[in-house]
Each structure stands twice: as structure tokens, then as C-alpha cells.
Amino acid sequence: MPVFQAYITGMKQIISLLLFWGLFSFVTLAQSNVNFPKPAILQDLKNQTPEQGSIQIFQEPQIEDLLSRHLELNRRNDGLTGYRILIFKASFQNSREKAMEERGRFLSHFTDIPVYYFYEQPESRLFVGDFRTKSEATRMKLEIEKFFRNAIVIETKINFPKLDKTEDK
Secondary structure (H helix, E strand, C coil): CHHHHHHHHHHHHHHHHHHHHHHHHHHHHHHHCCCCCCCHHHHHHHCCCCCCCCCCCCCCHHHHHHHHHHHHHHHHCCCEEEEEEEEEEECCCCHHHHHHHHHHHHHHHCCCCCEEEEEECCEEEEEEEEECCHHHHHHHHHHHCCCCCCCEEEEEEECCCCCCCCCCC
């Protein structure tokens, strides 16, 4: 009788595994039928202009699908993981006014770095910068500490970097 119970238990595990595998395959197939917009970069590369050469792209259709998914996920995100420097944090009654004073003081020293004010009750916070790496943020923090002693680097969601579309002529 114990051999029979072991056989039944083994069969249950195999059937469970097959059901799980079948369900997983179905879910994966269902997700692959989602239509994502085709990446414009591939179309731009295929377009020919009289002043430039032509490019032919030979690739599996799945590559374009993966690129489309990647671009769409980035589009849905409001930013990417990066670092900002916290230069002010307070929770007293007129902390917003003090934060705006500190903002002005910061901008008088660093005009090209963006400043972000956040209020989450009961705290006002002032962040600066959009740094992709911690080392980049730490280098800037050393400069900022000359004016804001308590500056600290914080990992957070940052804005996508601006792309310069300048033409070389």
C-alpha cells in the first residue's frame, strides 16, 4: 500500500506541474498579443534622404516587439531611478516659506541645477538635481556642501535626461 500512495503522490505532483506549465504558457501567449506602438527610431533609420546613405535592418520580428515593449514601459514611467540631493527638510509652521528662501539661496549659487519642492504633511523638502549615478550626485554634493552643510544624497525617481537635438553642420 505505501508504494501505491507514493505513486499517487508522484502523479499529483506531475499533473500539478503540467497544469502550472500550461497556465504559464497561456498567460505568456496572452501577453504577447498586446499591440505596442512600433518604435519610431527603426522607421527613421529606414527612411532615405538624398544627402545620406541608406540603412537596411535585418532582424527577427520579436526584436522589434521587445524594443516596442521596452519603450512603452519607459513611456509609462514618469522617470527613472536615480539620485537627488536633499538640501532642506523641515516640519515647522512656516517651513514652506523657509524652503522658498533656501531655494532662492541655492539658485543664486547653482543656476543650472533644477530644484524640486515637495510637501508631504507635515514636512517640506527641497531636492536638487537629477543624477543618474550615485558618484555623480556625490561629486555635486561636495560642491553644494560649501553652502548647505546638511546636504545628503537620496535615491529616488528622477526625470529623464533632456536630449539635445542639435545638428552638426
